[in-house]
Amino acid sequence: MEARQAHNLKVGRSNRSPATMKKKIEIGERTFSLESGLLAKQADGAVMVRYGDTMVLVSVTAGKELEEPPSFLPLTVDYREHTSAAGKFPGGFFKREGRPSEKEILTSRLIDRTIRPLFPKDLFIPIQVSALVFSADGENDPDIPSVIGASAALSISSLPFQGPIGAVRVGYVNKSFILNPTSSRLEESELDLVVVGKSDSLLMLEGKATFLPEEIILDGIAFAQKELGKILEMQEEFQGKKMSLPIKSDIKKNFDSFVRERLKKIYQYPGKEEREGFYNSIFGELKETFSEEEEKNLKKEFERSLQKNIRESILREKKRLDGRGEKEIRPISSQIGLLPRTHGSALFTRGQTQALALVTLGTKMDEQRVEGLLEETRKRFMVHYNFPSFSVGEVRPSRGPGRREIGHGVLAEKSLSLVIPPEEKFPYTIRIVSDILESNGSSSMATVCAGSLALMDAGVPLSEHTAGLSIGLIQEGPDYILLSDIAGEEDHFGDLDLKIAGTKRGITAIQMDVKTDSLTFETLKKAFEQSKEGREEILEKMNGVISSPRKDLSTFAPTIINCHVPQEKIGLVIGPGGRTIRKITKETGAEINIDDEGLVQIISTDKEKGEKALQTVQGLTTEVKVGDTYLGKAVKILPFGAVVEILPGQEGLLHISELKNGYVKQVEDVLKVGDDILVKVIKTEPGGKISLSHKQALPQGLPKN
Secondary structure, three states: OOOOOOOOOOOOOOOOOOOOEEEEEEEOOEEEEEEEOOOOOOOOEEEEEEEOOEEEEEEEEEOOOOOOOOOOOOEEEEEEEOHHHHOOOOOOOOOOOOOOOHHHHHHHHHHHHHHHHHOOOOOOOOEEEEEEEEEOOOOOOOHHHHHHHHHHHHHHOOOOOOOOOEEEEEEEEOOEEEEOOOHHHHOOOOEEEEEEEOOOOEEEEEEEEEEEOHHHHHHHHHHHHHHHHHHHHHOOOOOOOOOOOOOOOOOOOOHHHHHHHHHHHHHHOOOHHHHHHHHHHHHHHHHOOOOOOHHHOHHHHHHHHHHHHHHHHHHHHOOOOOOOOOOOOOOEEEEEOOOOOOOEEEEEEEOOEEEEEEEEEEOHHHOEEEEOOOOEEEEOEEEEEEOOHHHHOOOOOOOOOOHHHHHHHHHHHHHHHOOOOOOOOOOOEEEEEEEEEEOOOOHHHHHHHHHHHHHHHOOOOOOOOOEEEEEEEEEEOOEEEEEEOOOHHHHHHOOEEEEEEEOOOOEEEEEEEEOOOOOOHHHHHHHHHHHHHHHHHHHHHHHOOOOOOOOOOOOOOOEEEEEEOOHHHHHHHHOHHHHHHHHHHHHHOOEEEEOOOOEEEEEEOOHHHHHHHHHHHHHHHOOOOOOOEEEEEEEEEEOOEEEEEEEOOEEEEEEHHHOOOOOOOOHHHOOOOOOEEEEEEEEEOOOOOEEEEOHHHOOOOOOOO
């Protein structure tokens, strides 16, 4: 028995010449450049990336190998945007950047997911990649330059990075693909897709689409892959002298055969917990033959051997650990309306993955304000994903959402956002909270399904359901198998996690991560086809639970009524010092908001009171014309006439001489407060004064008194 040798790597600074090196190419009709040797010289590798007037400094620093190496690569990626890059001050009380924004977290994840698979599995050196945006032009998103900058900086460093890689964004406008569309072009694009890869393999996909079919998405990926060559070529000179990893011998001769022999019984344990117990029993048996010193590396070797043998077993048997076929989806069950006081709820269970989604409907005041690098925006639809530790039977403190939770929530939000009705049709702010109650893979796609069901349960007028599915891959050389609806182990031991969400019409969101550099376009094409089949199967089951939105909103949801008033009449609704709008609120109990464009939003917990407030607002802004006739109500008696309300909020003076034909001694002889009376408008004045007549409103031929 020969113990595996420990290795202490010394990571030195790059051996490159300190002279500045700069390369330029044209991408998407704009100049893209990489420059090294000028800035951050004490980092292991640093590159300033420029695209248009957007500039990002990406640096790489490696630490010393840990004495107790973890079971994963200790890689940290931090992408940060300085507001000074766009000539802005940070918002809020403190005038400096604070915790990362959602955009910064998502871009950090984008870089991490791209580069992490390209390090050797036996590397356990702490690595930090830092991307700092120093200039932002508002047209070129810094995320693509940051990914390429990370590749170039790692290539310069002495770290054994298996790059370089290229990255581009693809848009689709007027049935044509656009390379790296600017922010303004993206607003009209039906596709926003980031593609990362090498010349012959794909590494990462991230994006959203407007119900595009699989064929167009695949054509867009092929279009992108053709453009990656130029980016890879420009990085050829950005190469440093690499450290060498010592060769490690096996802990024990015939180690793999020991595990392989016992794994023949793996299909007797179809459940997740059963298999975990089975693996522990094998490991316990294995430990008995090793000394305490040798056991330090035993767990990692066992994981390596377990992965190797499980992959071989699935490829050989064409059968998955839980007994499913390669295209078979786990049993699905769904329920809606579980929670009595929420505005909408749904429980979606697929195998041992379970998501509970809650929908809350709010007003415009509940919109989320998003302060971006260049401008402030508002969101009226949001999805928040929670992953409590009990969902996987673990114990850990809950300290708020991490990067994974934020990333999964945004993926589900992209997937569902396209079926959310516009504000003009449904004037609500919508929030979905998805709690994962049980997890064994594909919880983000379960959130999409649960969210869609909960939206329909809440009465949100969706045109159709959205569903999501994850496709996995196990590949050894030319032999591979694609797996629909991957479970946790298939994700952990496999080579691919391809998440695709969409409706019957087409794809709405996509996210792909790989752990291999040999994923070809042809394999990806088959994965897309298999995903579509699975998605349609899930959609059919979801429609069996609820196929159209409930007709009525929850009694606990606010009633929101929108209307527009002319801008010149906003003052009439508000009144002097807000007196009129406060009066309406007091009388109806409805909350009324009005913006500078004349959009009036009436919020009430009582539909009838909301309608009454609407009538008052419309009455205030209705233009009264001479000759119009109204059935008014006397609201005040004066010595010389009466004040008559002809519309909600609009009153006129009915002079005593216009009460009837003939002499009237006093108004009370003809009219009392609260009486209805037919009146005709005989005069209007610029200040809003209205003169009324009852006798002129009487039908012709009526006998005179």
